[in-house]
Amino acid sequence: MGASLSHLLPSLLGKKEYRILMWGLFNSGKTTILYSQLKNLGPVDTVSTIGFNVESVTYNRDVDLVVWDLGGRDKLRPMWGHYFSDTAAIIYVVDSTNIDRLDNAAFELRYLLDFEGVRDVRTAPLLVFANKQDLEGAKTPEEISEALKLDEFRNREWKAIACSAVDGSGIAEGMGWLMQCLQSKET
Numbered sequence: 001m002g003a004s005l006s007h008l009l010p011s012l013l014g015k016k017e018y019r020i021l022m023w024g025l026f027n028s029g030k031t032t033i034l035y036s037q038l039k040n041l042g043p044v045d046t047v048s049t050i051g052f053n054v055e056s057v058t059y060n061r062d063v064d065l066v067v068w069d070l071g072g073r074d075k076l077r078p079m080w081g082h083y084f085s086d087t088a089a090i091i092y093v094v095d096s097t098n099i100d101r102l103d104n105a106a107f108e109l110r111y112l113l114d115f116e117g118v119r120d121v122r123t124a125p126l127l128v129f130a131n132k133q134d135l136e137g138a139k140t141p142e143e144i145s146e147a148l149k150l151d152e153f154r155n156r157e158w159k160a161i162a163c164s165a166v167d168g169s170g171i172a173e174g175m176g177w178l179m180q181c182l183q184s185k186e187t
Protein backbone atom coordinates (compact mmCIF):
# COMPACT_ATOMS: atom_id res chain seq x y z
CA MET A 1 0.00 0.00 0.00
CA GLY A 2 2.70 2.45 1.05
CA ALA A 3 4.80 1.56 -1.96
CA SER A 4 1.95 1.99 -4.43
CA LEU A 5 0.96 5.33 -2.88
CA SER A 6 4.51 6.64 -3.07
CA HIS A 7 4.58 5.53 -6.70
CA LEU A 8 1.39 7.51 -7.41
CA LEU A 9 2.43 10.63 -5.56
CA PRO A 10 4.65 12.21 -8.24
CA SER A 11 1.90 12.05 -10.86
CA LEU A 12 -0.66 13.44 -8.41
CA LEU A 13 1.67 16.40 -7.88
CA GLY A 14 2.02 16.87 -11.65
CA LYS A 15 5.59 15.55 -11.60
CA LYS A 16 6.99 13.45 -14.41
CA GLU A 17 8.56 10.16 -13.45
CA TYR A 18 10.95 8.40 -15.81
CA ARG A 19 12.34 4.93 -15.38
CA ILE A 20 16.00 4.69 -16.33
CA LEU A 21 17.96 1.51 -16.83
CA MET A 22 21.68 1.68 -16.12
CA TRP A 23 23.99 -1.07 -17.27
CA GLY A 24 27.57 -1.76 -18.34
CA LEU A 25 30.33 -4.27 -17.65
CA PHE A 26 31.20 -5.04 -14.02
CA ASN A 27 33.50 -2.47 -12.40
CA SER A 28 32.54 0.26 -14.91
CA GLY A 29 31.19 2.52 -12.15
CA LYS A 30 27.38 2.23 -12.28
CA THR A 31 26.78 1.95 -8.56
CA THR A 32 29.21 4.80 -7.84
CA ILE A 33 27.37 7.02 -10.34
CA LEU A 34 24.04 6.11 -8.74
CA TYR A 35 24.97 6.75 -5.11
CA SER A 36 27.82 9.32 -5.25
CA GLN A 37 26.39 11.45 -8.02
CA LEU A 38 22.70 10.88 -8.77
CA LYS A 39 21.79 10.41 -5.09
CA ASN A 40 24.49 12.91 -4.14
CA LEU A 41 25.75 10.88 -1.18
CA GLY A 42 29.43 11.80 -1.55
CA PRO A 43 32.22 9.20 -1.74
CA VAL A 44 30.92 5.63 -1.47
CA ASP A 45 32.62 2.26 -1.10
CA THR A 46 30.93 -0.16 -3.47
CA VAL A 47 30.97 -3.91 -3.74
CA SER A 48 30.16 -5.62 -7.02
CA THR A 49 26.38 -5.60 -7.37
CA ILE A 50 24.65 -8.97 -7.23
CA GLY A 51 21.24 -8.49 -8.80
CA PHE A 52 20.37 -4.81 -8.89
CA ASN A 53 19.90 -1.56 -6.97
CA VAL A 54 16.85 0.58 -7.60
CA GLU A 55 16.59 4.15 -6.31
CA SER A 56 14.32 7.15 -6.69
CA VAL A 57 16.22 10.26 -7.67
CA THR A 58 14.81 13.77 -7.66
CA TYR A 59 16.15 15.33 -10.84
CA ASN A 60 14.45 18.69 -10.35
CA ARG A 61 11.17 20.20 -9.18
CA ASP A 62 9.28 18.66 -12.09
CA VAL A 63 11.04 15.38 -12.71
CA ASP A 64 11.72 12.27 -10.64
CA LEU A 65 13.78 9.36 -11.92
CA VAL A 66 13.62 5.73 -10.93
CA VAL A 67 17.08 4.41 -11.66
CA TRP A 68 17.73 0.68 -12.01
CA ASP A 69 21.42 -0.21 -11.60
CA LEU A 70 21.89 -3.77 -12.84
CA GLY A 71 24.99 -5.60 -11.67
CA GLY A 72 27.40 -6.18 -14.55
CA ARG A 73 27.98 -9.76 -13.36
CA ASP A 74 24.28 -10.46 -13.24
CA LYS A 75 23.41 -14.07 -13.91
CA LEU A 76 19.71 -13.27 -13.73
CA ARG A 77 19.42 -11.99 -17.29
CA PRO A 78 16.45 -14.22 -18.09
CA MET A 79 14.55 -12.08 -15.54
CA TRP A 80 15.34 -8.81 -17.29
CA GLY A 81 11.99 -8.65 -19.07
CA HIS A 82 10.35 -8.27 -15.66
CA TYR A 83 12.29 -5.12 -14.83
CA PHE A 84 12.26 -3.30 -18.11
CA SER A 85 8.70 -2.42 -19.02
CA ASP A 86 8.22 1.36 -19.32
CA THR A 87 11.94 2.02 -19.51
CA ALA A 88 12.28 5.58 -20.81
CA ALA A 89 16.04 5.77 -21.24
CA ILE A 90 19.22 3.74 -20.99
CA ILE A 91 22.51 4.74 -19.43
CA TYR A 92 25.42 2.52 -20.46
CA VAL A 93 28.54 2.97 -18.36
CA VAL A 94 32.02 2.25 -19.71
CA ASP A 95 35.36 2.19 -17.87
CA SER A 96 37.23 4.39 -20.35
CA THR A 97 40.61 3.16 -19.10
CA ASN A 98 39.95 -0.52 -19.70
CA ILE A 99 40.77 -0.77 -23.37
CA ASP A 100 40.92 -4.58 -23.33
CA ARG A 101 37.23 -4.77 -22.44
CA LEU A 102 35.86 -2.33 -25.03
CA ASP A 103 35.00 -5.09 -27.54
CA ASN A 104 33.17 -6.90 -24.80
CA ALA A 105 31.40 -3.66 -23.81
CA ALA A 106 30.24 -3.25 -27.42
CA PHE A 107 28.95 -6.84 -27.45
CA GLU A 108 27.11 -6.54 -24.15
CA LEU A 109 25.49 -3.25 -25.18
CA ARG A 110 23.97 -4.99 -28.20
CA TYR A 111 22.89 -7.91 -26.02
CA LEU A 112 20.94 -5.47 -23.88
CA LEU A 113 19.46 -3.49 -26.75
CA ASP A 114 18.39 -6.64 -28.62
CA PHE A 115 16.88 -8.22 -25.55
CA GLU A 116 13.65 -9.99 -26.47
CA GLY A 117 10.44 -8.68 -25.06
CA VAL A 118 11.81 -5.31 -24.05
CA ARG A 119 9.56 -3.21 -26.23
CA ASP A 120 10.27 0.25 -24.86
CA VAL A 121 14.03 -0.23 -24.86
CA ARG A 122 13.98 -0.42 -28.65
CA THR A 123 13.53 3.32 -29.04
CA ALA A 124 14.76 4.62 -25.70
CA PRO A 125 17.53 7.22 -25.92
CA LEU A 126 20.98 5.93 -25.01
CA LEU A 127 23.45 7.89 -22.91
CA VAL A 128 26.92 6.34 -22.78
CA PHE A 129 28.94 7.53 -19.83
CA ALA A 130 32.64 7.31 -20.75
CA ASN A 131 33.51 7.01 -17.06
CA LYS A 132 36.76 7.23 -15.04
CA GLN A 133 38.04 10.28 -16.91
CA ASP A 134 39.91 11.28 -13.74
CA LEU A 135 42.33 8.40 -14.42
CA GLU A 136 45.31 8.62 -16.71
CA GLY A 137 44.90 6.94 -20.09
CA ALA A 138 41.12 7.33 -20.22
CA LYS A 139 39.81 7.16 -23.78
CA THR A 140 37.81 10.13 -25.04
CA PRO A 141 34.06 9.86 -25.63
CA GLU A 142 34.76 9.94 -29.38
CA GLU A 143 37.06 6.93 -29.03
CA ILE A 144 34.48 5.15 -26.87
CA SER A 145 31.72 5.90 -29.43
CA GLU A 146 33.88 4.43 -32.14
CA ALA A 147 34.78 1.32 -30.12
CA LEU A 148 31.12 0.72 -29.29
CA LYS A 149 30.12 1.47 -32.92
CA LEU A 150 27.39 3.78 -31.71
CA ASP A 151 26.79 5.16 -35.20
CA GLU A 152 25.17 1.80 -36.03
CA PHE A 153 22.22 2.86 -33.88
CA ARG A 154 20.19 4.78 -36.39
CA ASN A 155 16.77 4.46 -34.75
CA ARG A 156 17.53 5.93 -31.40
CA GLU A 157 19.15 9.06 -30.06
CA TRP A 158 22.54 8.38 -28.49
CA LYS A 159 25.45 10.37 -27.10
CA ALA A 160 28.71 9.51 -25.35
CA ILE A 161 29.76 11.91 -22.61
CA ALA A 162 33.00 11.97 -20.63
CA CYS A 163 32.47 11.71 -16.89
CA SER A 164 33.95 10.73 -13.58
CA ALA A 165 31.81 9.13 -10.89
CA VAL A 166 34.49 10.16 -8.40
CA ASP A 167 34.79 13.91 -9.07
CA GLY A 168 31.34 14.30 -10.64
CA SER A 169 32.50 15.91 -13.87
CA GLY A 170 30.23 15.32 -16.86
CA ILE A 171 27.35 13.78 -14.89
CA ALA A 172 25.11 16.87 -15.05
CA GLU A 173 25.89 17.34 -18.73
CA GLY A 174 24.95 13.74 -19.49
CA MET A 175 21.76 13.78 -17.46
CA GLY A 176 20.80 17.14 -18.99
CA TRP A 177 21.13 15.68 -22.48
CA LEU A 178 19.02 12.67 -21.50
CA MET A 179 16.28 14.84 -19.98
CA GLN A 180 16.16 16.96 -23.12
CA CYS A 181 15.67 13.82 -25.23
CA LEU A 182 12.87 12.60 -22.97
CA GLN A 183 11.10 15.92 -22.82
CA SER A 184 11.36 16.57 -26.55
CA LYS A 185 9.77 13.13 -27.18
CA GLU A 186 6.69 14.34 -25.36
CA THR A 187 6.15 17.60 -27.20
Ligand SMILES: Nc1nc2c(ncn2[C@@H]2O[C@H](COP(=O)(O)OP(=O)(O)OP(=O)(O)O)[C@@H](O)[C@H]2O)c(=O)[nH]1
Residues within 6 Å of the ligand: 024, 025, 026, 027, 028, 029, 030, 031, 032, 033, 046, 047, 048, 049, 050, 070, 071, 072, 073, 093, 131, 132, 133, 134, 135, 163, 164, 165, 166, 167
Ligand atom coordinates in the same frame (compact mmCIF):
# COMPACT_ATOMS: atom_id res chain seq x y z
N1 LIG B 1 38.97 6.61 -10.39
C1 LIG B 1 37.70 6.27 -10.58
N2 LIG B 1 37.21 5.16 -10.02
C2 LIG B 1 35.91 4.86 -10.23
C3 LIG B 1 35.06 5.70 -10.99
N3 LIG B 1 33.82 5.13 -11.00
C4 LIG B 1 33.92 4.01 -10.27
N4 LIG B 1 35.16 3.83 -9.81
C5 LIG B 1 35.67 2.71 -9.00
O1 LIG B 1 35.50 1.52 -9.76
C6 LIG B 1 35.14 0.44 -8.91
C7 LIG B 1 33.83 -0.19 -9.37
O2 LIG B 1 32.79 0.75 -9.22
P1 LIG B 1 31.26 0.29 -9.10
O3 LIG B 1 30.45 1.52 -9.07
O4 LIG B 1 31.09 -0.67 -7.99
O5 LIG B 1 31.09 -0.48 -10.49
P2 LIG B 1 29.80 -1.23 -11.05
O6 LIG B 1 29.70 -0.87 -12.49
O7 LIG B 1 28.60 -0.94 -10.20
O8 LIG B 1 30.22 -2.75 -10.94
P3 LIG B 1 29.27 -4.05 -10.84
O9 LIG B 1 28.29 -3.83 -9.71
O10 LIG B 1 30.23 -5.19 -10.54
O11 LIG B 1 28.59 -4.22 -12.16
C8 LIG B 1 35.06 1.02 -7.49
O12 LIG B 1 36.31 0.78 -6.87
C9 LIG B 1 34.86 2.51 -7.73
O13 LIG B 1 35.36 3.31 -6.69
C10 LIG B 1 35.61 6.88 -11.57
O14 LIG B 1 34.96 7.67 -12.26
N5 LIG B 1 36.94 7.12 -11.33
Ligand SMILES: [Mg+2]
Residues within 6 Å of the ligand: 030, 031, 032, 046, 047, 048, 049, 069, 070, 071, 072
Ligand atom coordinates in the same frame (compact mmCIF):
# COMPACT_ATOMS: atom_id res chain seq x y z
MG1 LIG C 1 27.40 -2.14 -9.07
